[in-house]
Amino acid sequence: MARILVVDDEIGIRELLSEILYDEGYTVEKAENAAQAREIRSRFRPNLVLLDIWMPDTDGVSLLKEWKSQGLLDMPVIMMSGHATIDTAVEATRIGAVDFLEKPITLQKLLSTVSNCLKKLPIMRSGSNILRSMNNNNSTINDKELNNIQSELKITMNGSIGSISLEQPLREARDAFERIYFEYHLLRDKNSMTKVSERTGLERTHLYRKLKQLGIESSRKRGS
Known part of the structure; x- marks a missing residue:
């Protein structure tokens, strides 16, 4: 089973998430700050990291940048916060985070997001x-x-994966992939935002924001 590192300075959240993941069969390590996270990441070699944004010593976004610059971002990182702005979430995604969880985190949301992100490993x-x-x-x-x-x-000789060119900047390539991803799920689920939310592991509010950011019409507009 996968190894997961939970990084959060709040002991209650840290223990709760760890217990849930442990009960699901994952091997779990916990860190209460960036210093511990660095040491455990080096020793434990996690397959996935749940990383809180707001921490007292080094915040999660700064730690994510550090791992990125050192070539250590070889595992999916899910950012967590109860009061981060959408700009913070977008910035974390730009740096390399694969998803974002808003606190309080529900059991279903946690497990579905972890499962989806582990597939990217x-x-x-x-x-x-x-x-x-x-x-x-x-x-x-x-x-x-x-x-x-x-x-x-699955890279073609002209430097593309499917219709996505790998010659363009990372931000544009990621946006192109996400457009295809969400268009696929919207078509598959006949524009049901509830089903798309469940399949993609995004809360409906976050999903609407993501679709708007990518210039994809939501079901409300498609049906009008």
């Missing part, structure tokens, strides 16, 4: 290992390595 690990190898060797990838990478990540 193989691609994240693969990409991180490739970049780390290039940085350590200060070299380029040879043709054989490039072919292996393209095969593993």
